[in-house]
Amino acid sequence: MKIIKITTDNEVSVHELPEGNYSEQNEVLADLIGPKCRLCEHVMPNRLYKELGGPNKVGNIKGNCVSMLIDEDGLHHDLDVNYVGSFLYETDKHGNPIVGDILIVGEVWTGDGIDFCGMSEQQFNLLYPKLEELTKKVREM
Structure with missing residues (x-):
């Protein structure tokens, strides 16, 4: 399945969504977000x-x-603003930007809770x- x-x-x-157990998947997702990312924020x-x-x-x-996954500590990593993520997050309304690369992923309810x-x-x-x-619109700005 795609992200x-x-x-x-x-x-x-x-x-493609990484294969493996929960921990292995989260490690690959964090690496996709960025080399400094160790904790994904939902x-x-x-x-x-x-x-x-x-x-x-x-x-x-x-x-x-x-949903969207971001670097939980992105502001501490001195990452560039992600203008698409910030737009989706309504940063223009509250002033808190999304920084670093983002992932758009699926979710599913399992018997143990919500999984990506x-x-x-x-x-x-x-x-x-x-x-x-x-x-494309953001690039043209």
Whole structure:
């Protein structure tokens, strides 16, 4: 299943959800966010749902809900602002920027809680073109 990475340079790339146990997956996800990232922060940015149409209700179908992962300590790592992530997070309303690269991932409710997963094909096909368009607009600014 696919996840989407958006860099601080406004580049969009598609990756497969890493295989392995929970710890191994989290390590790969953190590495995708950036070499300094050791702890991923789970963010549910309003504009991902309100403007791009991503679903935010976690269910038992893999990837039907989406969210954003960022570097928990990004502000301490002196990372560049991620303008797409900041837009999705509504930084213009509250002033707290998203820094570093971001991942858009799927979620699923399991018997043990919420796990990250790849996006369903339907969600990927909905969000990927909109995120590409958004990053293009940001590059043109």
